[in-house]
Every structure is written in structure tokens, then in C-alpha cells.
Amino acid sequence: MTAGETIRGLAELTRPVNVLAASVLTFIGAFVAGGVTTETPATVAAVAATGLAVGAGNAINDYFDREIDRINQPGRAIPRGAVSPRGALAFSLVLFVAAVALALRLPRPAIAIAGINLVALVAYTEFFKGLPGLGNALVAYLVGSTFLFGAAAVGEIGPAVVLCALAAIATLTREIIKDVEDVEGDREEGLNTLPIAIGERRALYVAAGLLAIGVLASPLPYVLGHFELAYLLAVIPANAIMIVAAYESFEDPTAGQSHLKYGTFLAALAFIVGRAALELEFGWI
Missing domain, CATH: 1.20.120 (Four Helix Bundle (Hemerythrin (Met), subunit A))
Structure with a gap:
């Protein structure tokens, strides 16, 4: 594999559309809370942290799901050989660290939500995905919580x-x-x-x-x-x-x-x- 194919594979691991969508949802949470214009730095940090965390979660999900994906999604980055399993794991850790660094700049309620979500992202595939309904419920919470995270970042959950x-x-x-x-x-x-x-x-x-x-x-x-x-x-x-x-x-x-x-x-x-x-x-x- 060439360096370009590896870079493309790493980008695919993050699911760019999902990253963008989650970032937008966090922005909407901040907007609904009325803090986009009054708390702009916090809004930017929350949006960026969300994107990085979702990208990290998707990458580590592909790491744990690599054998399943050989059947369900053989064209994904790891099954087709664009990224090694170890490379995907290291990439996800880098993104997680960056997300945590940004989240720590936010108010305590937002930090609490971010901490819970980061643990949930890591635990999802390894512990919850195969449990009837529970894995689905965890993913549902994670998506819904992006709105709460955006609102908490600017101080008003309401x-x-x-x-x-x-x-x-x-x-x-x-x-x-x-x-x-x-x-x-x-x-x-x-x-x-x-x-x-x-x-x-x-x-x-x-x-x-x-x-x-x-x-x-x-x-x-x-x-x-x-x-x-x-x-x-x-x-x-x-x-x-x-x-x-x-x-x-x-x-x-x-x-x-x-x-x-x-x-x-x-x-x-x-x-x-x-x-x-x-x-x-x-x-x-």
C-alpha cells in the first residue's frame, strides 16, 4: 500500500460524514442553548472535541470489528489492507488524546459528559455491541448526548x-x-x-x-x-x-x-x- 492509500484509509476509519454530522449536532446543542455568539471559544472547542472523539470511536470500532467486517464490509480500510489493525488502534488513541485535551477547556458538566462518552465509545464494541438492545441503546445515548454536550459547553442545558x-x-x-x-x-x-x-x-x-x-x-x-x-x-x-x-x-x-x-x-x-x-x-x- 502507498502512503496516499494509507492516509485515505485512516480518513475512512473516522467516517468523515459521521464526524461532520456529530460536530453539527454539538453545534446545534450550543445554538439551542443560546451560547454560540456569547461563548464562541467554548462552542468551537466542543465541536472540535466531538469530531475528534467520534473519529476515534469509529477507528477503534473498526479495530475491534475487523473480523466481522471481512464478512459484512470487506471494502473497509482494515479488511482491504489499507491500514493495519495496530495502525488503526494507534490512530484512534491519538484522536482520543486530542479530544480530551479540548474537552478539558470546557465547564465541568461538559467535561463530565465527555468523560462518560469517551469510556462508552471505547467499551461499545468490546462489551456492548453483541448484547441485545444494550449496544443499540448505548449508541442512541451517544448521539443524543452530543446535543447535551454542546449545550453544557456554553452553560445552559435546558x-x-x-x-x-x-x-x-x-x-x-x-x-x-x-x-x-x-x-x-x-x-x-x-x-x-x-x-x-x-x-x-x-x-x-x-x-x-x-x-x-x-x-x-x-x-x-x-x-x-x-x-x-x-x-x-x-x-x-x-x-x-x-x-x-x-x-x-x-x-x-x-x-x-x-x-x-x-x-x-x-x-x-x-x-x-x-x-x-x-x-x-x-x-x-
Whole structure:
């Protein structure tokens, strides 16, 4: 392998799209908390720490998952030989150290969240991934907590708690559907994921039920007075996409979980719209 191929492999280990997405979610958490303009250095540090930590977590996940990926994802960096397992592990440690260095610049609640999340990222693949539902729940928490981390970095968690819960529900739904997609490789590796434990169809029904709870709960930020009507109008298309995606997953789990991701990002956008409308109404921006 050439140096260029190795560099490309290292970048792939981080899942750049996931890194960008998680960084954006942290930014949204800070924005919803109203601290982007007043606490800009903290916001930047939180966003960068999130990106580095997610990249590190994805790299170490590929390190632990290298045998499974030879079946499920043979084109990934380690199975195809672009990066050695030892190189992936060292790379993830460097990213983790950089993430910790940035997180330590933030307020104590944000540091606490970062510490919990870093431990969870390392423990996920080795201890939780093969446990029915628990691995999915941990990933769901990690995604939802990015909003809390961004809000805690600027000192105000408030509305981000609801956003965290809704994002976690949507992510848990998607993770279950992804496990249905990966049943063959997971069974070959001896993992006991939820679809393997209770059956693929039942797992999809669990995912659909969770999503229904999230959709029904999505008006809460408006009901609780955190946001104005603009949020409610913006979240409707996101809910519609996620409902269609859940239905689609019964026939095509790959397409269903992919479209569910789009719906989740639209829901996050609804929170931006809700916060922006609130600030415009009260003349904060």
C-alpha cells in the first residue's frame, strides 16, 4: 500500500460524514442553548472535541470489528489492507488524546459528559455491541448526548434535554434496523443482537414502536414553551420522512435506515428553526 492509500484509509476509519454530522449536532446543542455568539471559544472547542472523539470511536470500532467486517464490509480500510489493525488502534488513541485535551477547556458538566462518552465509545464494541438492545441503546445515548454536550459547553442545558431524548429515540430505531441489515455477519461472528435474539420481524416492530413514541413526543418543545410555532411546522416533514422510512425498512432495511438518518437531521434542523424564531421574536439576534 502507498502512503496516499494509507492516509485515505485512516480518513475512512473516522467516517468523515459521521464526524461532520456529530460536530453539527454539538453545534446545534450550543445554538439551542443560546451560547454560540456569547461563548464562541467554548462552542468551537466542543465541536472540535466531538469530531475528534467520534473519529476515534469509529477507528477503534473498526479495530475491534475487523473480523466481522471481512464478512459484512470487506471494502473497509482494515479488511482491504489499507491500514493495519495496530495502525488503526494507534490512530484512534491519538484522536482520543486530542479530544480530551479540548474537552478539558470546557465547564465541568461538559467535561463530565465527555468523560462518560469517551469510556462508552471505547467499551461499545468490546462489551456492548453483541448484547441485545444494550449496544443499540448505548449508541442512541451517544448521539443524543452530543446535543447535551454542546449545550453544557456554553452553560445552559435546558431545551437540549428534549432534543437529546428525541434524537436518542430516532437513533435507537435506526440502530435496530441496521442490525437487521447486518444479521448474516453478526450471526457468523456469534453476536447476539436484537434481531438475532427475538427475530428480524419482531425487531422491526420494536423499532417502529420506538419511532412512534418519538414522533408523538416531538411537539413537546412547543408545548413546553421552549420554541414557537415555527418549530412545530418544521418538524412535521421530518416526522413524515421517518415514518415512511420505518415502514420501508420492513422490505428494505438498508434503504429504511438510510432515509431515517435524513429524517433525524431534518428534525435537528427544526430545532435550529425553533431557536432562531424565538431569538428573532425577542430581538436577541
